[in-house]
Structure formats: structure tokens, C-alpha cells
Amino acid sequence: MNATDVIVSLAVIAIVGSAILYILRAKKKGRGCIGCPNSDKCGGNCGSCSSNKVK
Numbered sequence: 001m002n003a004t005d006v007i008v009s010l011a012v013i014a015i016v017g018s019a020i021l022y023i024l025r026a027k028k029k030g031r032g033c034i035g036c037p038n039s040d041k042c043g044g045n046c047g048s049c050s051s052n053k054v055k
Helices: 003-028
Strands: none
Touching: none
């Protein structure tokens, strides 16, 4: 394992770790649908949210 492999491995671990932390923090705040910009308004029932309707 050379230096490039170590750097790439650390970068992947950092990206995955930050994504997991983002999801955990969003769930702790009570957001039902993390990707929905209106998740605070629709109470986590983003399937019925008006922003998800196909126009």
C-alpha cells in the first residue's frame, strides 16, 4: 500500500463518515425526509408533500 492508496482511502472514509453524520443529525432534528426541502413543514410525510408532485 503506497501513499496514494492511503490518501484515497482516507478521502473515501471522510466522505462516507460525513454523509453518515449528516443523516444522523438530520434524523435527530426530526426531519422525516432528508432530501426534501419542505420536510419540516410536511411532518415527515413527504410522499404527500406538494413539492413531490409531478407537474
